[in-house]
């Protein structure tokens with residue numbers, strides 16, 4: 001889909017504004033994103049049904065509302081970062097009825113990773129009520145969410161993308177307008193299928209080398225300087241102890257949960273099926289992550305898939 005890469009825009013996260021933002025979903029990703037909006041000068045009010053998430057956000061300095069409605073009051077932008085499409089439909093169209101509560105001038109940006117069909121449905125429902133709506137899933141993980149260096153891949157009207165740029169630019173470094181409603185989610189499904197495949201490949205290569213007597217740090221250094229280099233090795237090394245900042249060195253605390261990776265791989269496989277493509281590596285990655293989830297590791301970071309390979313040589 002060549003048009004997906006057409007509108008790459010680099011945007012420094014230096015924008016400052018006093019516009020009002022209602023932020024929904026302040027979990028692992030959303031908290032850092034909302035804080036960056038706050039730091040950039042936006043007047044942010046956050047909501048999350050989970051009390052722990054609200055308390056953590058308040059402790060970090062965010063203003064927190066106790067209802068969907070209170071957060072939406074007078075908002076120029078509505079940003080959401082929710083687990084699944086079901087949660088997004090519930091927030092915008094279901095019991096929470098955000099589309100009925102938001103100010104008619106608000107621009108809506110859903111950053112959750114959901115299926116492109118639901119994203120199109122939300123875009124159409126928002127357009128019917130006169131709102132600009134973007135599906136704007138992200139790449140980069142929790143460290144990038146906290147640092148404000150996410151990549152956004154957006155689907156929706158060009159004018160809505162332009163209007164959302166100040167908000168997106170405060171949370172990310174690379175903004176892409178992938179195409180019309182749903183196109184951001186298509187790009188995201190492609191990315192996460194590839195991420196799952198190179199994460200599994202990296203765990204196998206590292207485990208194999210370590211089992212054969214190499215030090216994981218030295219092997220990682222060699223791979224990073226060679227053609228096996230990839231994002232999993234660069235910033236998210238799955239071998240415990242190699243990279244202090246990676247979930248693998250923190251007991252596999254997420255990060256990006258296995259449950260969410262399984263969800264994303266199902267979305268990718270659905271997309272492949274509807275295009276009539278046989279994506280065998282993607283299917284295998286889905287099967288392996290599903291097995292890992294069934295074994296009770298759904299709440300762990302997805303890099304814990306390395307534990308499938310058994311005890312390490314050093315253990």
Ligand code: NAD
Nearest residue numbers: 024025027028029048050053083091112113141142255256
């Ligand atoms: P999370 O479970 O930590 O956070 C989601 C939050 O949304 C939770 O706190 C939940 O209580 C809240 N929520 C649910 N329904 C809500 C509603 N109606 N209103 C307001 N809040 C609601 O998940 P996460 O890791 O932050 O991921 C969020 C999204 O970002 C997912 O779609 C995920 O696939 C995607 N994503 C995650 C990562 C990552 O590294 N964690 C990276 C890229 C994309």
